[in-house]
Amino acid sequence: MSTLPAQVLGDDRLDLLELALGGGLEPDRLAAAILPDAGRVTPGEAVAVVLTDQENTPLARLESPGPGGEWSLEELRHLPVGTGxxxxxxxxxxxxxxxxxxxxxxxxxxxxxxxxxxxxxxxxxxxxxxxxxxxxxxxxxxxxxxxxxxxxxxxxxxxxxxxxxxxxxxxxxxxxxxxxxxxxxxxxxxxxxxxxxxxxxxxxxxxxxxLRALVAGLDDTQAQAVAALYPPASAAEVLRAARGARHRGAVVFFTGFSGSGKSTVARALAEQLEDDGLATTLLDGDAVRQHLSKGLGFDREGRETNIERIGYVASLVARHGGIAIAAPIAPFASSRAHVRALAEETGAVFLLVHVATPLEVCEARDRKGMYAKARAGEIPDFTGISSPYEEPGDADVTIDTSSGTVDEAVAEVRTALDAALG
CATH class of the missing domain: 3.40.50.620 (HUPs)
Known part of the structure; x- marks a missing residue:
């Protein structure tokens, strides 16, 4: 049996995978949707492919006995879940x-x-x-x-x-x-x-x-009400002011070891803020590495450049009244201070959240096997093993996912954010 390259699944394909794992979609249709070469397997050849999330965590395995045979699907790990x-x-x-x-x-x-x-x-x-x-x-x-x-x-x-x-x-x-x-x-x-x-x-x-027209026209309700109260010139200025009005922006910056639960809490917080109608942008560490900071190394210079880029994008989001949530490891105090300065220069709220889950707990989770490889010397400059982590002394919120639930962590961060935003 030959093995196809692992397929990294984005959000849409993760939805399809969850649907298929629950029996709502046949594995054949899943394969056709996510594997571009599913219909071009060498005659008589059995193939398999591992499906991963964007953090390269193996989630499932798709196998085909060869042309004419039905694909099968095996779950390797439960898909991550959010809150709400x-x-x-x-x-x-x-x-x-x-x-x-x-x-x-x-x-x-x-x-x-x-x-x-x-x-x-x-x-x-x-x-x-x-x-x-x-x-x-x-x-x-x-x-x-x-x-x-x-x-x-x-x-x-x-x-x-x-x-x-x-x-x-x-x-x-x-x-x-x-x-x-x-x-x-x-x-x-x-x-x-x-x-x-x-x-x-x-x-x-x-x-x-x-009815469709009435629902679609809801956005025009304010304009119609303003037009009924003001003459045209005044109405235009009132609407202009309303469009320009915004809430104060914010940057919520998570830091902690790999496996500490940063991304999980950050995603759950983003979901909750969006559910409340707040414009929210999530800058997750692994996703940023694949796009914004692709090609950067993991030495100190590469790490600091990565954090500076995240901080710059987050400050742009906050400058325009949005809430930016970032969840990199961010091991160095100087980098975190730079991000805080970028945010505060825009007049935004900056909230540093230290996810202080102990190293031994993070290593025991070792979802992607990274700690084991670092201990074996296969990964240089690995935070907590072969590269230092400078514990923040200026954290606005400190949480530990080994002694509390995700919901509790989100509630603690949300309380601090709401208080800072006034």
Missing amino acids: RQWDPALRRPARDVRAALADAEDVVALIVNAAPTWVDQTFVARESAEADRTVLLVPVSRRRRNGSEVGPGGLVRSALSLAPSAGTPAEVVVVPWPSSPPPGLTLEDVAQAYGAGRTADVVGQRDEE
């Missing part, structure tokens, strides 16, 4: 589990809820579910960051939960991992069958043109 209602395991259930729970129902209708439902949508749900034995409200959510004007995944799930009682039959809400850009030929209607539905309807898709 969209990650609640009671709602984000695998397709096979939902299908099994609905097996005794003769008529199951799946209603797709992909936008905050209106009163008209609620009436539609009641009508469509009236004659069904069971109703499933499928809420498609994506890992990819949403547009600022859209209701976020958490808000969408809460809306669906409030909608469930309007169904005339027993109804449940099920969160479906769904890429923001699905591959050609894959529809939510197809996936709904894997969740046990006999028929499917799109709640938003049934809206007539008048």
